[in-house]
Amino acid sequence: APEDSLTFSLAWRLQRPTHALLGLPLAIGVALAEALEVFGVRPQLKWPNDVLRDGAKLAGILIETASDGGRGDATWAVIGIGINLAVPVGLADELQRPVGAATELQKAPRETVLAIIASALAGVLEEFEQRGFGAFVKRWEAFHAYAGQAVKIVDNGRVVHEGTAVGVDMMGRFLMDTELGQVEVLAGDLSLRLQDG
Incomplete structure (x- = not known):
């Protein structure tokens, strides 16, 4: 309505x-x-x-x-x-x-x-x-919903990164800590989700 x-x-x-x-x-x-x-x-x-x-x-x-x-x-x-x-x-x-x-x-x-x-x-x-x-x-x-939480980045149904949400950088890329180190994710056809979501 x-x-x-x-x-x-x-x-x-x-x-x-x-x-x-x-x-x-x-x-x-x-x-x-x-x-x-x-x-x-x-x-x-x-x-x-x-x-x-x-x-x-x-x-x-x-x-x-x-x-x-x-x-x-x-x-x-x-x-x-x-x-x-x-x-x-x-x-x-x-x-x-x-x-x-x-x-x-x-x-x-x-x-x-x-x-x-x-x-x-x-x-x-x-x-x-x-x-x-x-x-x-x-x-x-200051408004980051997932700060410090376990998250995953999904691309067309496939998990491409898993780790802990850190924040964003000066370009607006999403930062997450993974087993391989910190990863910067640039927006595209990607979906950010909580690990258990």
Whole structure:
């Protein structure tokens, strides 16, 4: 139902070439998590683009980019965000996994919620444009859902890495300690999961 979620897209022109946008989904996650805290929600971030609450998916982030015409020094990013405000009865059973919700956001006018989130996004996008993802590493790790936990990286159903979640680096790559040493994982068609999940 429309009142059960808040979904929107934001177009933003960044004075950075497309290849310099590594880590942008994680920075957007920081903005969204910090905005949700304003409403009393305690979010967690799951690399690379999910927001969790008590381990269940609360929100998702999807970013599409396009070079700004013939100019190689600017990129348009369209940032899509979807937040669960309520969980319909039976949805968790249908999906066979828990679903998070931020019912606190239903108490304020939807325009107010959107304005607070948009303001947080604007601040983060301006800072990202100037300083890149390196400026957000510690802020992202403050919300890290799996810090210190046993995790695995799955590629098309095949486990490619197993180890302990550490954090992220200055480029937004996921860091994990494995039996062979520390591994950096770059986003792609990969899925991060808890070992027992």
